[in-house]
Amino acid sequence: MPVIETSxxxxxxxxxxxxxxxxxxVEAGQVVGLIGPNGAGKTTLLRVLATLMDxxxxxxxxxxxxIRFDRLNIRRKIGYLPDFFNxxxxxxxxxxxxxxxxxxxMNPFEIQDKVEHALEFVELxxxxxxxxxxxxxxxxxxxxxxxxxVHEPDLFLLDEPASGLDPKARIQLRTILSHLSREGRTIVIxxxxxxELSGFCTHIALMHNGRLAVFGSVADIERRTMIARRVSIGLxxxxxxxxxxxxxxxxxxxxxxxxxxxxxEAPGAPDELAAINTRLVQAGxxxxxxxxxxxxxxxxxxxxxxxxxxxxxxxxxx
Numbered sequence: 001m002p003v004i005e006t007s008x009x010x011x012x013x014x015x016x017x018x019x020x021x022x023x024x025x026v027e028a029g030q031v032v033g034l035i036g037p038n039g040a041g042k043t044t045l046l047r048v049l050a051t052l053m054d055x056x057x058x059x060x061x062x063x064x065x066x067i068r069f070d071r072l073n074i075r076r077k078i079g080y081l082p083d084f085f086n087x088x089x090x091x092x093x094x095x096x097x098x099x100x101x102x103x104x105x106m107n108p109f110e111i112q113d114k115v116e117h118a119l120e121f122v123e124l125x126x127x128x129x130x131x132x133x134x135x136x137x138x139x140x141x142x143x144x145x146x147x148x149x150v151h152e153p154d155l156f157l158l159d160e161p162a163s164g165l166d167p168k169a170r171i172q173l174r175t176i177l178s179h180l181s182r183e184g185r186t187i188v189i190x191x192x193x194x195x196e197l198s199g200f201c202t203h204i205a206l207m208h209n210g211r212l213a214v215f216g217s218v219a220d221i222e223r224r225t226m227i228a229r230r231v232s233i234g235l236x237x238x239x240x241x242x243x244x245x246x247x248x249x250x251x252x253x254x255x256x257x258x259x260x261x262x263x264x265e266a267p268g269a270p271d272e273l274a275a276i277n278t279r280l281v282q283a284g285x286x287x288x289x290x291x292x293x294x295x296x297x298x299x300x301x302x303x304x305x306x307x308x309x310x311x312x313x314x315x316x317x318x
Contacts (some may be wrong), residue, residue, distance in 0.1 A: 001064055002014065003028050003155050003186045004023065007057035011044050018044040018063040020210035021058065026188065028154075031181045031200055035206035042190040043083070045207070046159050049188070050080040063154055066256040076104065079148030083160040089133035093124060093143060104151040111150075115205050116203060122176055138169025145176055158189040172202075222267055229268040233280070234261040234289030242285045261289065 004026040011019040018041045026032055034042050047053045049060060051071040062069045062074045087096055097115040106114065118123045123144040127135065135143065141161055148156060161177075162170050180187060181200040189201075204221050206214040214221060235242055238258060246252045246264060253270075256263040266276055277290045 002026060002061070003030075004060065004188070005065055006049075006058065006060040009045070009048065009055055009060050009131065011041075011048055011053060012056040012257035017210050019048065019055075022207075022210075022212045023058075023279070024035070024205065024212055024215045026186060028186055029184040030202045032189070032205050033190055033201035034205045034207065036213075038238060040205040040207040041210040042207050044187065046080070046157050046190060047082075050157050051075060052080070059274075062157045065287055071290055075290075076151070077153055078155045078157060079151075080157045081144050081148060081159065081161055083163050085144055087132050087140070087143065089131065092125055092129050093119065093132060093134055093135075094128045096143070098145060100147050106151060114150050114152075118149040119150060121179070122146045124168045138165050138172060141165060141169070141173055143201070145173075153185060156185060156187045156189075158187065159186075159187070160193055218250045229266060229273065230255070231264050231266055231273060232261065232289065232291055232293055233264065233287060236260075236286035236288055239282075242280055245279060245283055245285070248278070249276070249279075257262040263293070 002025045004024070005117050006025075007023050009019055010017070011023045020041070022041075022045060034045070036042055044053065048055050048067065049062060051062075051067050051074050054068065063077050065073045065077075067074060088099070091099065094115055097118055098111055101107070101114055102112045116125070116128075120147055124139060124142055124146065127139065132140070132143065137248045138238060145161070158177075162173055165173060177187070177189070178200045187204075201218060203217050204214065205212060233242070239259065239262065243254055243257055243262060246254060246262070251267050254262055255265055264276075273290075273292070277287060280287050
């Protein structure tokens with residue numbers, strides 16, 4: 001059973017269509033990076049999935065429950081963290097988490113252990129008896145995640161959790177999210193800071209003008225958007241001869257040459273890359289490294305966005 005399954009989900013505010021007939025499915029354990037420019041509809045989509053807004057049309061199932069008619073059961077099983085949120089500033093961290101655990105009607109005999117585990121997970125045990133108002137912005141964000149973890153949700157919906165954080169706090173937050181990912185938690189996280197999503201997202205969802213322009217696994221989207229791949233080649237000498245051999249192929253472009261190798265751009269099919277390596281070896285060039293350089297999420301986002309905008313322009317002309 002999918003954790004999230006939407007069908008033509010739509011949210012309108014008067015004449016503005018914030019979420020435009022969005023359909024997608026998220027399986028257990030997937031980590032979905034929800035990306036897109038300001039006004040793309042990311043926050044509205046998350047709020048609808050969190051049952052904080054009713055959809056105008058369409059439907060969604062969260063863990064098998066209908067978002068229109070089964071809100072309470074959904075809220076018991078999800079953790080939603082908005083961009084800006086309020087906690088009780090005059091409570092200590094432990095008191096705050098204890099209160100939230102009781103609000104979720106947890107077993108009172110388990111609460112203390114759950115609170116301590118959550119504080120330990122976000123590395124705030126030493127701050128447990130401090131007042132919330134004395135925390136830095138980064139610590140508040142980590143406490144927000146701890147507040148979700150107390151009741152052990154099956155699904156995390158995180159809206160710009162790294163917004164406004166300094167570099168150190170972003171690293172700390174990223175570490176926590178990576179731990180959640182490795183535990184197999186299902187996460188949907190929106191962010192403009194794409195480096196915060198690199199490395200632990202399994203899937204990418206790109207929103208554009210309220211529509212879900214692209215959705216799929218990172219590897220699948222890379223294959224669909226990359227006409228050519230960047231390859232790093234390590235050599236034992238004869239760099240210039242290797243360069244001349246590669247330049248005889250019209251599909252291979254040498255991007256960089258160093259004392260111990262080359263960086264090229266070449267067709268993305270595996271058999272074509274293998275053929276390039278074979279040509280060098282058969283020519284007597286000693287290849288010690290031949291590996292594809294992973295595409296950064298920023299580069300992937302730019303390529304997808306360019307394709308989406310180009311398709312939109314063609315649609316308008318038609």
